[in-house]
Amino acid sequence: MDSEELIQTAMELLVPWALKVNRPEGNRLDVFVEPHHLKEAVKALVETQWGYFSALTGLDQPPAEDGATEGHIEALYHFCRGPVVLSIRTSVPYSNPVIESICDVIPSATLYERELMEMFGVVMPGTPSTDRLLLADDWPEGVYPLRKSFTGLGEQKLEETDGNAA
Amino acid sequence: METQRKFIVPIGPQHPALKEPGHFQFTVDGEIVTDASVRLGYVHRGIEKGAENRNWTQNLYLFERICGICSHVHATALAIGVERLAGVQAPPRAQAIRILMAELERIHSHLLWLGVAAHEGGFDTLFMYSWRDREIVMDLLESLSGNRVNYSVNLIGGVKFDVEDKHRDAILRGLDTLEERTRHYLNVVTTDRTFLARTRGVGTMSRNQAELFGTVGPTARASGVARDVRVDAPYEAYTLFPVNLVTDEGGDLMARFVVRTKELFESYRLIREILDHLPSGELTVRVPRKIPAGETVSRVEAPRGELFYFIKSNGGEKPERIKVRTPSLCNWASVMQVAVGHKLADMPMILSGIDPCFSCNDRMVLINRGSSSQVWSWDELRRYGIEYYKKL
Numbered sequence: 114m115d116s117e118e119l120i121q122t123a124m125e126l127l128v129p130w131a132l133k134v135n136r137p138e139g140n141r142l143d144v145f146v147e148p149h150h151l152k153e154a155v156k157a158l159v160e161t162q163w164g165y166f167s168a169l170t171g172l173d174q175p176p177a178e179d180g181a182t183e184g185h186i187e188a189l190y191h192f193c194r195g196p197v198v199l200s201i202r203t204s205v206p207y208s209n210p211v212i213e214s215i216c217d218v219i220p221s222a223t224l225y226e227r228e229l230m231e232m233f234g235v236v237m238p239g240t241p242s243t244d245r246l247l248l249a250d251d252w253p254e255g256v257y258p259l260r261k262s263f264t265g266l267g268e269q270k271l272e273e274t275d276g277n278a279a
Numbered sequence: 280m281e282t283q284r285k286f287i288v289p290i291g292p293q294h295p296a297l298k299e300p301g302h303f304q305f306t307v308d309g310e311i312v313t314d315a316s317v318r319l320g321y322v323h324r325g326i327e328k329g330a331e332n333r334n335w336t337q338n339l340y341l342f343e344r345i346c347g348i349c350s351h352v353h354a355t356a357l358a359i360g361v362e363r364l365a366g367v368q369a370p371p372r373a374q375a376i377r378i379l380m381a382e383l384e385r386i387h388s389h390l391l392w393l394g395v396a397a398h399e400g401g402f403d404t405l406f407m408y409s410w411r412d413r414e415i416v417m418d419l420l421e422s423l424s425g426n427r428v429n430y431s432v433n434l435i436g437g438v439k440f441d442v443e444d445k446h447r448d449a450i451l452r453g454l455d456t457l458e459e460r461t462r463h464y465l466n467v468v469t470t471d472r473t474f475l476a477r478t479r480g481v482g483t484m485s486r487n488q489a490e491l492f493g494t495v496g497p498t499a500r501a502s503g504v505a506r507d508v509r510v511d512a513p514y515e516a517y518t519l520f521p522v523n524l525v526t527d528e529g530g531d532l533m534a535r536f537v538v539r540t541k542e543l544f545e546s547y548r549l550i551r552e553i554l555d556h557l558p559s560g561e562l563t564v565r566v567p568r569k570i571p572a573g574e575t576v577s578r579v580e581a582p583r584g585e586l587f588y589f590i591k592s593n594g595g596e597k598p599e600r601i602k603v604r605t606p607s608l609c610n611w612a613s614v615m616q617v618a619v620g621h622k623l624a625d626m627p628m629i630l631s632g633i634d635p636c637f638s639c640n641d642r643m644v645l646i647n648r649g650s651s652s653q654v655w656s657w658d659e660l661r662r663y664g665i666e667y668y669k670k671l
């Protein structure tokens with residue numbers, strides 16, 4: 114199958130859940146879905162063996178400065194097959210950052226989910242482990258370093274965590 | 280008493296001698312591992328966050344320092360992605376030099392791995408020989424770039440140095456020696472009986488498992504998965520110099536040794552071909568300081584497998600987001616699943632079999648429920664593995 118056929122197959126598979134479909138580059142397909150549809154969409158890919166789960170990217174969209182819009186976290190589930198990169202994208206608000214885990218479909222996703230949880234503060238029901246993967250054990254709860262609002266722990270917090278460690 | 284013999288074996292996180300720290304916890308029932316988990320991040324440096332405060336050029340230097348073994352592919356992945364967003368392409372000669380360096384880097388990385396893996400299995404002669412031979416390619420990398428690590432080949436828009444005739448001759452001479460030595464190594468890893476006792480049928484991962492876990496690189500190819508970014512989505516000069524895929528159906532540790540060793544021959548062949556048909560022309564194109572807004576995915580084949588970059592620009596001098604997924608992360612996930620059911624004595628070889636960018640494992644605490652506990656080092660675990668197999 115050439116990349117055009119691969120993209121067409123993926124589009125047909127994901128049509129039931131797609132809010133929007135985008136072709137940012139020749140070999141790429143972005144499919145936007147609702148958070149509660151994400152797992153079903155992933156399942157459809159796995160069941161038909163369309164490619165493999167390659168990466169999970171988190172993107173922070175901070176709230177507007179005047180507070181008119183709420184901040185969102187966007188999660189991009191990248192699947193690769195041959196030259197094609199398919200990204201299933203879903204966006205959740207800060208107030209309800211919940212995306213169901215896909216680990217019972219793809220067991221190895223646990224490492225990626227642990228990273229998304231600790232770096233962006235996404236809650237992932239059903240994930241087998243919520244342990245820290247990359248951040249330090251004494252990293253303060255509720256501080257998500259890859260959100261744009263994070264600019265450092267500040268001296269006081271650093272001292273506190275040093276104290277805790279000792 | 281027998282029923283109480285369940286151990287949890289934490290290994291790591293510190294190891295002063297090797298490259299990177301990690302922490303593993305194996306639950307064992309007697310000899311057999313029944314559960315395995317991993318904790319990474321001991322050398323997490325916040326590079327993805329740091330990228331958002333640096334301009335594109337500074338980031339090239341930052342990302343080259345993600346890994347000391349495969350530094351060049353990181354910089355290449357970033358440079359290709361940024362060039363794509365900027366709507367430019369490196370000149371043909373620069374593209375060829377990029378993949379020439381990438382293949383030299385693959386040779387040094389595979390030889391380094393061969394030595395480390397042999398050492399974990401107790402074959403220190405092979406370790407010493409392969410690292411001695413690796414010096415040949417290290418010298419070549421240094422003579423080309425001036426550096427043994429972090430070659431700093433790339434600019435956004437091209438490469439910094441040319442490959443001249445004197446380099447060409449030195450590379451060809453080096454490759455001849457390496458090829459002869461590699462033939463010897465292939466012979467050792469496929470015929471040496473003590474070696475095969477540690478690798479054949481150990482850590483087997485079926486093709487289906489490898490597919491499902493998203494395994495990449497030589498680890499995937501040793502399970503018969505035809506997956507190589509250089510072949511699936513040729514980038515840079517790989518379109519001019521196609522790669523022959525090396526796979527093996529075995530799926531065990533032996534297959535991983537065979538695949539990596541055979542890939543060395545493929546790298547030698549590619550480098551000779553590149554040197555014979557090196558395109559002429561410029562080494563760089565101009566790229567604006569501000570990169571147009573957009574998103575791109577840049578994938579390259581690192582020595583350990585697919586390296587994945589997601590790059591987002593907001594139109595400024597600094598990136599909005601750069602996400603890096605290294606091949607070891609994919610392979611960790613798979614090896615933790617495969618470890619279950621194997622003997623504790625096989626863990627050093629199984630872990631090093633994926634060529635992880637790890638190295639850790641200084642402490643190991645043996646907890647015997649209801650009795651005394653004991654502290655082991657990685658070195659003791661390694662020796663335990665070697666002694667265990669001596670008795671068989």
